[in-house]
Amino acid sequence: MQQSPRDNDLRGAEVITDPKGDRKRRANEQDDPDLYVRIVERREDGIVVRGAKLHITAASLVHELVVMPTKGMRPEEADYAVSFSIPVNTPGVSIINRSFAPAELNEFDYPASSHHSMPEGFVVFDDVFVPWDRVFLAGEVELASVLARSLGLWERTGGLVESVRNGELYIGLAQLVSEMQGKDKDPVVQSSLSELIVYQEMIRMGLDYACEHYETSQPSGMVFPNTLAVNATKYYLAANFHQTIKYLHDLAGGLVITVPMEADLRNEESGKFIRKYLYTRKDVDIEARMRVYNLIRDLTADAYGGWWFVVALQSGGGLPAQRTMMNRTFDMEKAKAAARKAAGIS
Template sequence: MLTGQQYKDSLRDGRRVYFEGKLVDDLESVPALAVPLQRAADAYDAYYDPAPDAVNPVTMAPRSPDELRNRIPVITEMDLLTNTTYQSLMTLSVAAARLEAHAPEFVPRIRQYVDGARRADVRIAECITDAKGNRSLSPSQQEDPDSYVRVVERRPDGVVIRGAKLHISAAAFGHDLMVMPTKSMKPGEEDYSIAAIVPVGAPGVTITNTTYHPRNRDDRDFPVSSRDSIPDSMVIFDDVFVPTERVFLDGQTAQAAVFAHSLGLWERLGGVSFMVQQADELVGLASLIAEANGTSRISHVREKIDEMMIHATLLRAGLEAALSHAQATPEGYYYPDDMYTNVTKYQGAAQFSTMVRHLHDIAGGAVVTAPSMSDFDNPDLAPLLDKYMGTGSGISGKYRTQLFHAIRDTTADSFGGWHHVTNLQSGGGMFAQRLVTRKNYDIERARELALKAAGLAGS
């Protein structure tokens, strides 16, 4: 296993990482990258075990419903890069089982990589969404054939790939990139049916970064995003060579969707687990700011908080149902029930804007107009700000202002906007959740009940 410092040192591999148009030689030299880098390093130190045969327990697959349930608090507390590594290794383990009957030549490679990745304590970023070009056209119909990642050359010792993957969280901080088809493919699209592991530092890999991390601002005004941010990247593959042992699918169109479907099992669990915690956090912020504003007993405020509590409880119930109905792969790895997980994620995404609207309505306009915390450092301003931002009864102006900044940071600024989009899109958009529900819902039982109610049963 690696220590945090060893992890940082391991990233000095000549990788081409850009931030705001500039090539970054040292990730720690850019504050917006240094903070999430340190968070990932801290996670290494938290799990570090010097024993020569030690592996990070987070990367091990749950072998029972109880183990799966116990993994939830770990998922919500771990850094995103460790989480994507866990999801990647679980994805590969499930995919290997699903390829056994149709593409068995890839199974030993996958299992060998999973075992080696655990032992080497590497971090993995998931690369699934392609540039896609014209969304109305299939990969083989695109004006630019590179709109989807594809094989441009096959050699005796490997393949050469070209294309780009978008929306890749933490790509600059990983060791490996898990590249997979973003969708099912059809005959004639063999070159797009490619799944492989690509080192971040491989020649031809270029990574751009964008982030909601606050820059050149007082961290106290961004109490969440200043300490817990992650960049999202475009990963460009410009004729990147991948050796045979790291190629996990090559040309098998019928199996192209195996990796994406396997990833969905684990990614949506992480998404739902976070949504449950986030919903409770919004309730807490609403309760605290209503108390600070002196409005906690007003009926419409109480009703909005009631709705937020009901929403949070329903999401938790959905997560509990997904865990209680956990299913097992043929190898005995447990994952949450598909339908309950997808229904819960759909509800969380569909109602998020309404819950945020309730919070903003309860809090008031100071969510975006409250003075900076640095204003309280000024001895001339501080007494006045404390006087006019305070509400009496032990509610100081500084305390109330801190609440406003927490609400703005998480719901009404860059970080909040990021949440609005990622709650909808991460793990597949809302349409994907509807499809899974349609596939798994017991519609025949519902029809039978309807016929019985109409007096038509048995007719």
């Protein structure tokens, strides 16, 4: 029987964030030892793990759960330095799903959420057996932080790619909604558009730099994006996202959240009033205008938008995670040497 390309198209979910309990205490110091995923038994043929991982996008839709430590571990936390990959239907694995939008949303009113509603999984490992050939770490504490940092790098890189795409959408929507209102030449509109353009271009240039100035791991020779550039750009993205979206909302106005639903437009009685009072000029189609507003709302002020507002800040770790990585990877000695030279210090 001939195989199709999808037969071996395995998909995996990054499974990294533990509940963490009391953040002031280490993994082995928690009241409940299972608040970080840990090894509870070592056997000749594998290990048994227990714990939970939170915020796992698409956990119930993939083939493999690729589990990694959420951070570096100390010698006394050896049971928590665990990494493995198992099929999603492995006995003992439970997934509690939450989606930001119900499946029945229609495309007119929810042009983003109706296509991009992705379940977020609360993944529980209730004494799950993992055979040795699927174990990556089992107590090697010195490698726990390496895996955690590596995952963060690629997740942040993916976030930059998606943000460049979204940034272009925000600019296009801002221009369209301004043209439909006859305000596209207004100096205030032009100023707001420039803010959106600067934000998008800064992220795009940071991503381009990170890829062009790639790094190479030793001795394997694997190529990966520039760590400092990725973290600095992701920090810029997250730190400025919310205040940048205000320019789009300001240009669009209150209709972002008050434009009527498609059912009202299609209704004979209410539809005639909607077409009458959403009119601006002959070359602006009423339905097209509503679609623009619906996309702005859905992307930035409703189901998908609410999800993205949090994801932009938290995906790949919040702002402190990027600050930590920037401090670790910036060439401080070079900067100090330049400062000494400029100050005349030999």
